[in-house]
Amino acid sequence: MFYGIRRFMSQTICIANQKGGVGKTTTSVNLAAALASLARKVLLVDCDPQANATTGVGVDKAGLEKTLYHVLIGDTPAARAVIQTPVKNLSILPSRVELSGFEVEMVDEPGKEKLLAAVLAPVRNDYDYVILDCPPSLTLLTINAMAAADSILIPLQSEFYALEGLGQLLQTVRRIKQSLNPPLKIAGILLTMFDQRTNLSNQVTEDAENHFADLVFKTRIPRNVRLGEAPSFGLPILLYDPASAGSKSYMALARELIKRDQG
Numbered sequence: 001m002f003y004g005i006r007r008f009m010s011q012t013i014c015i016a017n018q019k020g021g022v023g024k025t026t027t028s029v030n031l032a033a034a035l036a037s038l039a040r041k042v043l044l045v046d047c048d049p050q051a052n053a054t055t056g057v058g059v060d061k062a063g064l065e066k067t068l069y070h071v072l073i074g075d076t077p078a079a080r081a082v083i084q085t086p087v088k089n090l091s092i093l094p095s096r097v098e099l100s101g102f103e104v105e106m107v108d109e110p111g112k113e114k115l116l117a118a119v120l121a122p123v124r125n126d127y128d129y130v131i132l133d134c135p136p137s138l139t140l141l142t143i144n145a146m147a148a149a150d151s152i153l154i155p156l157q158s159e160f161y162a163l164e165g166l167g168q169l170l171q172t173v174r175r176i177k178q179s180l181n182p183p184l185k186i187a188g189i190l191l192t193m194f195d196q197r198t199n200l201s202n203q204v205t206e207d208a209e210n211h212f213a214d215l216v217f218k219t220r221i222p223r224n225v226r227l228g229e230a231p232s233f234g235l236p237i238l239l240y241d242p243a244s245a246g247s248k249s250y251m252a253l254a255r256e257l258i259k260r261d262q263g
């Protein structure tokens with residue numbers, strides 16, 4: 001790789017929301033693939049023991065020798081566990097169910113919140129973007145992701161209770177800024193599973209914009225069946241159905257993010 005043409009500094013973005021099913025993994029996989037298609041070098045890090053991001057980019061978990069778990073416990077350097085995905089410019093640091101042991105095993109470990117930051121340090125500058133897919137919790141793995149990130153992107157599902165729990169999430173972000181990672185920023189709030197025809201989706205948008213103003217991405221991710229189907233084929237939407245509304249929306253998000261970073 002010719003580093004002379006690098007456009008800006010490496011950005012590590014943590015995709016977090018302690019609610020399950022709001023589109024964290026869908027956003028991680030498809031934003032990562034969209035950025036990669038725009039000639040950015042991207043590393044996707046699967047911080048969820050459920051490993052949906054790992055399967056979502058077509059990695060066969062059974063065939064993996066080393067995963068994020070081995071990297072976090074100091075058994076393997078990150079570079080040895082990173083694998084190339086079928087998508088050009090997109091690599092993944094995969095996970096598997098053993099990662100669920102991390103939270104328990106690290107209880108008494110000093111500096112346990114900064115382990116991910118430490119293990120990613122030697123590799124993060126090899127990438128334009130490092131995308132961290134978080135589990136649906138505010139426990140040690142998510143705290144590690146927030147402590148390792150430059151910014152946090154919060155997907156909000158366009159449904160009635162969308163903003164509930166957001167206070168707790170923002171409280172955690174504040175706590176992490178105070179203690180572990182002072183420069184941590186909010187990259188933005190992303191409305192997912194958006195349905196323009198419903199008052200509810202529009203109401204959630206209005207509430208989010210009232211609370212967070214410019215932090216809400218202009219791009220909204222529509223509810224799109226093709227986005228729901230793609231993971232079962234182990235493909236980002238960009239390869240599964242590039243013409244779909246879901247694919248176009250993640251491309252638009254990638255462009256909006258790059259534009260923000262440049263501006």
Ligand code: ADP
Pocket residue numbers: 019020021022023024025026027052136192193194221222223224225227228229231246
């Ligand atoms: P999380 O990682 O926050 O738990 P996921 O990204 O796994 O959420 O999404 C939850 C479910 O909703 C998955 O089955 C996923 O395929 C589906 N999904 C996510 N985003 C969309 C969307 N925009 N349109 C349709 N289905 C979606």
Ligand code: MG
Pocket residue numbers: 024025026048052134135
């Ligand atoms: Mg997920």
